[in-house]
Amino acid sequence: MQAGDKHYTVIVSLDGFRWDYPEMYSTPFLDSMAAHGVKAVMKPSFPSKTFPNHYTLATGLYPDHHGIVANSFWDEQTRRRYSLGDRSICDDPYFYGGEPIWITAQKQGVKTATVYWVGSDIPIQGQHPTYYERYTQTPRLTYAERVARVVELLRMPEEERPQLVMAYFEDPDHDGHVYGPHSPETRQCITRLDVLMKELWEGIQTLPYKDKVNLIVTSDHGMTEVSPERILPVASRLKPEWYERIDGDLPAMIYAQEGCQDSIFRALQGMRHGRVWKKQDIPADLHFGSNARVGDVIVVPDLGWLATDQFKSHPGTHGFDPEYSDMQVIFRAQGPDFKQGYEARSFRNVCIYPLLAHLLGIQPASVDGNLDEIRDMLAR
Incomplete structure (x- = not known):
């Protein structure tokens, strides 16, 4: 690919965004993405938790293979308990196997950027993305500031510009937990996120090379209702x-x-x-x-x-078997490398890594996902 033909990809994860939220609630922008790009249902990996699945999206490996097997677990070798709430432990590169896409890309001379993606502020294999945000640094960027940061990264001079930007938003997971997936609060949250994604796309459209940018919006897991009456004593x-x-x-x-x-x-x-x-x-x-x-x-x-x-x-x-539809997530993609108005069949989230490698024009590491599973959604 010639320098002038270079394409860019932005992938956004909206934590806990169930595949059918756009059917339950008003999401005009995500509906527009489906009309002008690709729509699909994506299956998370087991367990359908945040850290395991964000790191799966980055590596193309099942949690069992990259080592982040749950949001918390016991590591017998070091006699330590990994927990996403304990940064002194979960910031240790020891726990993170596999090769995140930002490392694969940078080994091949491709610049990358992340905005709070799981694992990206940890020196895995001694490396970070070219540009990244530390999750522990406060105050964190607001959602509006994250949108602005993505566009700012894409406005950098070409020789400094990241070809891949990965951005993370904590919602609608929070409202789905606190109020349940079928609630006015979650409805309002979905509406706000849809507006934010529209603003992100509008920001991309102000770029002089707007026709060379792909936008992917997806998630790590879904959400379902639980109650005190439904517990299994162990x-x-x-x-x-x-x-x-x-x-x-x-x-x-x-x-x-x-x-x-x-x-x-x-x-x-x-x-x-x-x-x-x-x-x-x-x-x-x-x-x-x-x-x-x-x-x-x-x-x-x-x-x-x-x-x-x-x-x-x-x-x-969430955390249940990924075969339950409540655990499955949204996938929307539009841009020069995707078909228009195409509804793809459901696919495994381990396929995101090979998809990103393909969009970047780089050689992927050996992973559990397969580009052939989702090749039909590509324009070329």
């Missing part, structure tokens, strides 16, 4: 001497004491409204269980249920 069914710890409720990962895996499994087996597996027997379609950080026994609740002895959740949550 700890109360087990003898304390059988396990070292239980982490999470979606899934609940039980780290067994030596020789106690079978006892734990037998005590939980046959649980209504949930599935229980020994680590080595987790079904292949979940792509989960080979990593040392996965618990020895896992409990995966049915949609709307939580594996916990005490309800501590908001009305909405």
